[in-house]
Amino acid sequence: MIDCGEGTQFRLQHFKISHFKIEYIFISHLHGDHILGLPGLINSMNINGRRKKLTIWSPLGLEEMIDKIFEVSGSHIDFEIVFHIINTEKPEKIFDDNHIEIHSFPLDHRMPASGFKFIEKGRLRNIDSSMISQYNLSINQIKAAKFGNDIEFPDGTVITNKDITLPPKKLRSYAYCSDTKYNDNIANYVRNVDLLYHESTYLDHLKDKARERFHSTASDAALIAKKANAGKLLLGHFSSRYGDLSGFISEAKQHFENVELGLDGNKFSVNINHDENEF
Ligand SMILES: [Zn+2]
Ligand SMILES: [Zn+2]
Known part of the structure; x- marks a missing residue:
């Protein structure tokens, strides 16, 4: 989960997403609209018997806030919570396993804030199934081939890996940027990402207010997506002053075509649908 505003629990319930599925939470910054759902969510996890x-991950200060809330409310949390502090001054790899690596990077907001980039990794090579019977490959040989090894038979014959496998599928990536004013550096941090979420609190008529409040307009978000060569842009964090959100799409499309509104309940797949650019 990334960020946890006030309505998060209700949204999870409404869309029938169990909070037991949540193992990792990434908090971009400590403004209320990004964290105030967290104490309630942790409390519900506890009441419902979570032990996992x-x-x-968050900028400095979240652990103290959470501890204080549970201390003054006399609650004891019966499961372990591990807090990692993000360095909001420079990009960092914050998580890495066999499937995914996750990076944080600085945003440009009124308080220390970080974006996140999720990069799929480690997909194995696909074995060409006709080769299994042709060479009568054992399970161990198939495994070795998937990891990119050549196969050597007892009689000394060798089949090279590229003759029996196909390359792994391309790896997908997603980046999340909220809250921030327009900053060119962000395009570098999210370069070539397949799906980019970028805040767009305002439309162009409030461009000055966006700068002053360290927020972005739809055009700012679209320019970042364009500079970064993102595959697709999702907009969000709209100011409540806007009832009709169609202006966000039309203003963004002046700079970047593949854009949608990231509205509650919408699901988006991360598709590899663009060519990577060298910068
Ligand atoms: Zn904020
Ligand atoms: Zn916010």
Whole structure:
């Protein structure tokens, strides 16, 4: 989960997403609209018998806030919560396993804030199934081939890996940027990402207010997507002053075509649908 505003629990319930599925939470910054759902969510997890560890990344200060809330409310959390503090001054790899690596990077907001980039990794090569019977490959040989090894038979014959496997599928990536004013550096941090979420609190008529409040307009978000060569842009974090959100799409499309509104309940797949650019 990334960020946890006030309505998060209700949204999870409404869309029938169990909070037991959440193992990792990434908090971009400590403004209320990004964290105030967290104490309630942790409390519900506790009441519902969670025992599994929860890991949270955030800028400095969140652990103290959560501890204080549970201290003054006399609650004891019966599962382990591990807090990691993000360095909001420079990009960092914050998580890495066999399937995914996750990076944080600085945003440009009124308080220390970080974006996140999720990069799929480690997909194995696909074995060409006709080769299994042709060479009568054992399970171990198939495994070795998937990891990119050549196969050597007892009689000394060798079949090279590229003759029996196909390359792994391309790896997908997603980046999340909220809250921030327009900043060119962000395009570098999210370069070639397949799906980019970028805040767009305002439309162009409030461009000055966006700068002053360290927020972005739809055009700002679209320019970042364009500079970064993103595959697709999702907009969000709209100011409540806007009832009709169609202006966000039309203003963004002046700079970047593949854009949608990231509205509650919408699902988006991360598709590899663009060519990577060298910068
Ligand atoms: Zn904020
Ligand atoms: Zn916000």
